[in-house]
Amino acid sequence: MVNAEYINLITPITYKDYMDTILMLQDEKYAxxxxxxxxxxxxxxxxxxxxxDFLFDIVEKTNGYT
Incomplete structure (x- = not known):
């Protein structure tokens, strides 16, 4: 079980827009x-x-969170 807290974003994130960076930053195994x-x-x-860190930065920049 994983405890999680969900927050609705004002501006949803389209992960495909960042796929090159995501692929570069993810681990090679179990990605x-x-x-x-x-x-x-x-x-x-x-x-x-x-x-x-990269994903949190995107959320903060596109949704005005600090």
Whole structure:
């Protein structure tokens, strides 16, 4: 079980707009996306700290969070 808190974003994020960077920052093993940018099948994926920081930065910039 993973406890999570969901927040509705004012401006949704289109992850495909950032796919090149996501692929570069994700771990090679057990990654959420394959090399062609398609999602891998699975329940829960590890996200590298660099990828998490990148994604949080996008959310903050596009939604005015600080």
């Amino acid at each position: 959420p996306f394959n090399k062609s940018g398609r999602g891998n099948t699975g329940y829960l994926f590890r996200v590298s700290p660099k990828l998490a």
